Amino acid sequence: MTFREINSKMVEATVVPGRRLFSQRGAMLAYRGDVAFTPNIQGGQGGLMSMIGRRVAGEATPLMTVEGSGTVFFGHGGHHVHLIEMTGDTLYVEADRLLAFEGTLQQGTMFMGSQGGVMGLVRGQATGQGLFTTTLQGHGSVAVMAHGGVFEVPITPQRPVHVDPQAYVAHHGDVRNKLSTALGWREMVGRGSGEGFQLELSGNGTVYVQASEEKL
Helix, strand or coil: CCEEEEECCEEEEEECCCCCEEECCCCEEEEEEEEEEEEECCCHHHHHHHHHHHHHCCCCCCEEEEEEEEEEEECCCCCEEEEEEEEEEEEEECHHHEEEEECCCEEEEEECHHHHHHHHHHHHHHHCCCCEEEEEEEEEEEEEEECCCEEEEEEECCECEEECHHHEEEEEEEEEEEEEECCCHHHHCCCCCHHHEEEEEEEEEEEEEECCCCCC
């Protein structure tokens, strides 16, 4: 694994020649060695379409490309950091919770409505979460951020998981997402998440949940 946890709010990344890392702008805390940081206007390994998806999702800040030889320490805003090791499948992660990831991973953008239908749109409009979710596919390490730490909840065909949309960080596996509400349309006006909305994840995989509903 390229990343190593220093404490709950900082990770160390090893940078080697010929292998790139990508990080959120402003995530570098310190580094040693011959390391270069440059803005990546192409949106990581996903190319132009990934960049367009990130812009439509409201992400005006490009990723940073990290190259060279040395060690970099990453963290952001005092948020808790959680490491995820990818082994060939796809990770779906809220873009603003993505701290850094290896360049071996292919980045893309998924429109939430493609899985959640109309309710996927409702999720983005009513909860303040993005309509687009970043995807990372392949083999490599990912560092994500959260409030109050992250816990992993297994999703099985017999036991779907219901998550507050604002507590959702990421998920992977053969999983479907669907937003449901316990309230009527009139009652939803002016509400964000909590008891009003539930993100139902069904199938087979894992969902990563932060220990707070606070936005990053």
